Amino acid sequence: MVALLALSPALSAPAREGWHPSFADAQAASARSGKGIFLCFTGKEWSAVCRQFEQHFLADPGFTEMLKKDFEPVQLDVSAFRDMTGKEEDPMPEEARLKLEFEVTTFPVVFLIGRDGRPYAVTGFRPGGIDSYAKHLEKLRESHAQQEALLARARQSSGPRRAELIAQALPDIGAFRMAQFYGDLMREVVKLDPENTTGFARDFEIKLGDHEYVKAMREMDRDLRWSDMLALTDAYIEKYKLTGSELQAALMNRFDILRRQQNFPEMVLTLDEVYRINPYNPHGRQAQQFLAKMAQQIEEQSLLESLQNQE
Known part of the structure; x- marks a missing residue:
């Protein structure tokens, strides 16, 4: 059984008849x-x-x-x-x-x-x-x-067949929730099928890693530990050898952290990498929009500085 945290029912509205208050x-x-x-x-x-x-x-x-x-x-x-x-x-x-x-x-x-x-x-x-x-x-x-x-x-059952049956039994409730509540079974699939013969083990390994990454990032974000968040993101990309849209998503996380740090040069490099991976999917289009906006800001800043110098 998944052990949820012991929680306080504070701020709950009075429950209607037949419904539980918490x-x-x-x-x-x-x-x-x-x-x-x-x-x-x-x-x-x-x-x-x-x-x-x-x-x-x-x-x-x-x-x-x-x-x-x-x-x-x-x-x-x-x-x-x-x-x-x-x-x-x-x-x-x-x-x-x-x-x-x-x-x-x-x-x-x-x-x-x-x-x-x-x-x-x-x-x-x-x-x-x-x-x-x-x-x-x-x-x-x-x-x-x-x-x-x-x-x-x-x-x-045992071995890859057991892994396949477990994977087929897991409900479609979203990747984060699956890892949150069925992480033990997902890890069992990964362990039972190290060669990924069923096609599930690699996918589950990434989902589990993403779940741990998100939880750790949330904790660091609470304390504004941006350098640690960058290091964790880079390590996450390297560990799981991310490619395609998965890599783009991680890089957009990286861009968001750099934006908070106001690290303009690294922001541009990161967005450019996202765009070059695939300029046509949602991540690529978002990167293009950010790059265009930043270019406009640079142009406006240059114009302002030029006018100030003329004065």
Whole structure:
């Protein structure tokens, strides 16, 4: 089971009837009942879709009754933590900490969490009424049952075949979340298949490395340790021999750090490298835009200095 941090329910709004007041409370109830957890993040103060979800589903007693058959429901409204990045001082409220833990970037978002404490599906607001939503949840639960069956088969296998079954069983919940909650299984795949015969091991190795890189970068960013962030980024690129869009993404991280340091020459060199890798994908186009903007700034600065010299 994934051990989530013990969290304070501070700042949580009073829970509606049938809903738990905090994630910790839902976890405890899940352990007693054997049901999964329906974890919903909303931002009602600034998201119109969240307000629709609230009005048409979350606040409806019929929806709650439907959920309670299979889940322990909990809603966390993160309206006050829209721009939370991890730089804030500890201790953070439950809503803010879990927003980072589950890598929540869009709203509303729902995580279905199994009895083992791991999220196995990501969903959200869906028009169509309670019956339609219930069928949607049932399909997700059926997919989870199939994933559990694959894991059971994997336990009876060995070597690359075991690695392949484990990989096929892992849910599609995003790379960061997969590493966050299924890192132990991903590392097992890497260990079982050192030659990458299944095609999963190399991909998982990079995802795990990226997860550790992001977590370390967040910690350094809190303390404004920019030189350490640059060193870590360069080491990350070298360790995993990044190429293509993966290398571009890491280099754009490097550019962002250099921009904070106002290291103009290195900024230009880094953007130029991103552009030369692939000028046509999103990273390449973004680098081109930054280069054009910086060139314009240089031109404007030169013109200003020229006018000042004439005076």
